Amino acid sequence: MLPENSSTYQSVWGDYDLNGSMDVFTPNYNYSQANTLHRNNGNANHWAAIRLRGVESNSFGLNAKVRVKAKLNGVNARWQIREIGADVGGFGENSIIAHFGLQDAEIIDSLQVRWPGGLVQTYTQIPADQQLTVTESSGPPPELDWTAPNLGNVVVGIGQTWETDCQIKNTGTGTLTYDLVSNQSWLLVDDHSSDDVAPGDSVLLTIQIDAEDLDQGNYYGQLTLNTNDLNEATTQIPVTIS
Ligand SMILES: [Ca+2]
Ligand SMILES: [Ca+2]
Ligand SMILES: [Ca+2]
Known part of the structure; x- marks a missing residue:
């Protein structure tokens, strides 16, 4: 794994690329030699x-x-x-x-x-x-309650826009923090895309698909909902339009 004549005292572990497998970094004490990073392709x-x-x-x-x-x-x-x-x-x-x-x-x-x-x-x-x-918190836990909108196959005419509502509710006893992010410029979330929701409260979001500047064809995107409800910390919603 290490290049020949490498001079080191130790290696350290970490999953730097978040693929679930630990990678090894070996710092070199000889300044004329490079440090090495062994990327673990995992299983x-x-x-x-x-x-x-x-x-x-x-x-x-x-x-x-x-x-x-x-x-x-x-x-x-x-x-x-x-x-x-x-x-x-x-x-x-x-x-x-x-x-x-x-x-x-x-x-x-x-x-x-x-x-x-x-x-x-x-x-x-x-x-x-x-x-x-x-x-670290001794406070009560939040509880996310929502139904992910079905955006698996939205038909939007070229040059048109389309939208749907989505409710994020907190049925827990602590504050819910969420963040809904899009990975495409044609897929938009209104200004509540990131907010705190008090226990018992809910927030209504508008998700919009804007095909105004798109050419004819199929498009793929994704929304990701991140929350502080640990067993629903990340939800991915695929979005396809045709
Ligand atoms: Ca890794
Ligand atoms: Ca939960
Ligand atoms: Ca829940």
């Missing part, structure tokens, strides 16, 4: 990455313990644990994002974060294959 196994944002504790969540319980190979529900640290050595540090390999598990049964100050946060039924941010 089909499921995974999860947990990033911490401390509020009362230190902001990286150093010394926090992250535990994940999942049924590996469909049978044994087992716990795995990572302690967030920055204590590897003098030439580099491992990623401070807790990374878990989950084999065939598509769902995390239980995620538990124990902060250095003693606070414990627990979440259940979280989809695998994503990076989640857990913010």
Whole structure:
């Protein structure tokens, strides 16, 4: 993996490209030699990455313990644990994002974060294959309640616009924060694209497809809804027009 005559004291781990597989970076102490990054092309196994944002504790969540319980190979529900640290050595540090390999598990049964100050946060039924941010909070949890609009095959005449409404509701007991992002200039979300929703409240969004400047043909886009409801943290909605 390392080039010949490479001079190093250590390597560090992290999933820099978020493909679910850990990559290795080796800093070189000899200035005339390059550092090396080994990109791991990975495999089909499921995974999860947990990033911490401390509020009362230190902001990286150093010394926090992250535990994940999942049924590996469909049978044994087992716990795995990572302690967030920055204590590897003098030439580099491992990623401070807790990374878990989950084999065939598509769902995390239980995620538990124990902060250095003693606070414990627990979440259940979280989809695998994503990076989640857990913010230190003793407050009650939000609960996203919405139905993703079906935008799978919208027929919009060239030169025309089309729109639909979509309601985002918070049926939980803590504030819901969301962010709805489009990856195409012809796919628009009105000015509530990012907001806070108080418990019991809801927000009505307008999603618009603007084909005014498009040529005849098929177009593909995607909306992504990010929220602080951990088991519905990311929802992707494919949008196709013809
Ligand atoms: Ca990777
Ligand atoms: Ca939820
Ligand atoms: Ca829900």
